[in-house]
Amino acid sequence: MLNFEFKNPTKIIFGKGEIAKISKEIPENSKILMLYGGGSIKSNGVYDQVMKALEDFEVTEFGGIPANPEYEVLMDALQVIKEKNIDYLLAVGGGSVIDGTKFLSAAAKYDGEPWGILKKPVRTFEGEGLPFATVLTLPATGSEMNSGYVISRRGTQEKLASGGPGLFPQFSVLDPEVIRSIPKKQVANGIVDAYSHVLEQYMTFPSSATLQERIMESIMITLQEVAPKVMAEDFDYDAAGNFMWCCTMALNGLIQKGVVTDWAVHSMGHELTAYFGIDHARTLAIIAPSHYRYNFETKKGKLAQYAERVWNISEGTLEEKAEKGIEKMEEFFQSLGIKTKLSEYTENYEGTAEKVEKTFTDRKWLGLGEHKKLSPKDAYKIVEMSY
């Protein structure tokens, strides 16, 4: 069990009707910038609930934050923050809006060109950001209860991650009712995204952090249990609530404590989004099976544990259980309508492995995976297996 530090000060306000509480959480007389995305909050009732709760505040709106939050758009929001002396940010949206808001929280307190926050060697923001909070409308990324974010810059084709201990939301409202109006395709993406977050922290080797491993297994089992219910036409509040809470718990820092993590699937998946515009979660479903098969020897112990505990596979050798675990995972993704091969998304997949290898070589990766030993050539082979 590795040494660790854990601190997560975000207040979670969970449940039906709780959006009304935000007025009590934001300091009186705050000048609020409310940030949102494409405007779905205007048709699903969330916008009205937020505006009603904030009727005694001075609120400026900034909509239109795109799916991969773009630096250029966020610079416009930063301008508004400065011009209007905004002192509180409220993100109303999913991971992209929340990530963008985190960046703005940091940028508002940063001297100099804000891109510099992301380009520093360690890529973390050490200061305390402008206070901000979130109303989550799309469960998936866990951004509502962590201090990390990813920002894209169209001009330079860069996509960089950052974060820091001063960038936790002060509070986040999680009302499972928002899931009623989310298109099923996005619900499926959310399930796979959260599930993959757990896998990246889990699928390494059996460790001595017994409790953390069991909590990770609990999240995966729960996601599997509720998935058919949240994908069904009829709305199931409890299933929605468990789905939402699983997404948060998958990436609020708790489960990664005391263990080593992988995250190579995300690294390779990001490239598929960059080249083909494939939804983030779907790229993870494409890469993960190949990643686990390619690294079978180092991961088979944990794969077998996963098969046994998460899928109740009791028959067979360790290797057979491990392979069965990968198959079960693929079937789970497919049961959500998520295809697990690159060729099912694009006809132009040839050459992708070469591009990933070159990109990773150019970026001078120090080594991917939990052992930091995977080279760009290994990434080539994994991506090729994913065709």
Place this chain on the structure above:
Amino acid sequence: MLNFEFKNPTKIIFGKGEIAKISKEIPENSKILMLYGGGSIKSNGVYDQVMKALEDFEVTEFGGIPANPEYEVLMDALQVIKEKNIDYLLAVGGGSVIDGTKFLSAAAKYDGEPWGILKKPVRTFEGEGLPFATVLTLPATGSEMNSGYVISRRGTQEKLASGGPGLFPQFSVLDPEVIRSIPKKQVANGIVDAYSHVLEQYMTFPSSATLQERIMESIMITLQEVAPKVMAEDFDYDAAGNFMWCCTMALNGLIQKGVVTDWAVHSMGHELTAYFGIDHARTLAIIAPSHYRYNFETKKGKLAQYAERVWNISEGTLEEKAEKGIEKMEEFFQSLGIKTKLSEYTENYEGTAEKVEKTFTDRKWLGLGEHKKLSPKDAYKIVEMSY
């Protein structure tokens, strides 16, 4: 799944050798009052590690906080805080020292007779207490990562609980190495205490808070797995680490969110400690089996789930599984050398049920248990079954 709020700002610093880090966590120039208990920290090396870490601070010591922290002793400590203008409290100990320190944190900022904090109708402290932190030396109560505490007053024979959102430790150091020197009897108590904390939040009825239930089951399974290793003569660092983290996770607020809780076992157990001086954890092991058998009809669904998921009982009817679950729990306590009948602790057990009934009647309980329906007469019967 019930609506809930969750916020826990305590920073956990976990692992071997981490006590040295406290100097970086406490603000420079703080005037520290270091509180501890009977002095075991002087023989196990913790005292030396703490004092070395604090060599650049002005530190006043206050030792001798007893096992059930007493108001009278704590009033002496409050005097020191005021005389020396102490602005930071450091609890170095187990639940009693930490609970006492929490009370002092509140009392130092409270106008008037400090007992008033505990006697207010809601019995919570609304303000922000004097900053404090902990170095945990005895895993059991979870006090190192929550904001509640229990204080006893010798003069009036009262034992009252309180707490509040301003009373979380700023940080807590959890170094599993401290478990090396803990007497096995206290280790056994710690295991049963943490396990019982989970049971009080779990053993109600099957709920829709699927993830929370699975996390609770994870903590219980982990405690069962590591128990023989932490009870063995040879020190097992990883087992100790999992034990320590289970104790914290059992009562840091997370698992109770979205579910109803019971806590009747603690209410009855406290009386056995008051009458006979039986260790707190042991009173829980005495009461729990009878409580679950007495309330079998309302609890059998969850008891069966417990038997299935925590003990892998797959045979039998729901009732048979439920009863088997209770038996497994009793066997687990007994495997730690903890007896589960009152008559095994005292010959003078006759009349205890009557005393508990009278005490609960005098206190005008509104009803015990997750349904708040158990009367003092029910408590009589449960205690009588525990003889």
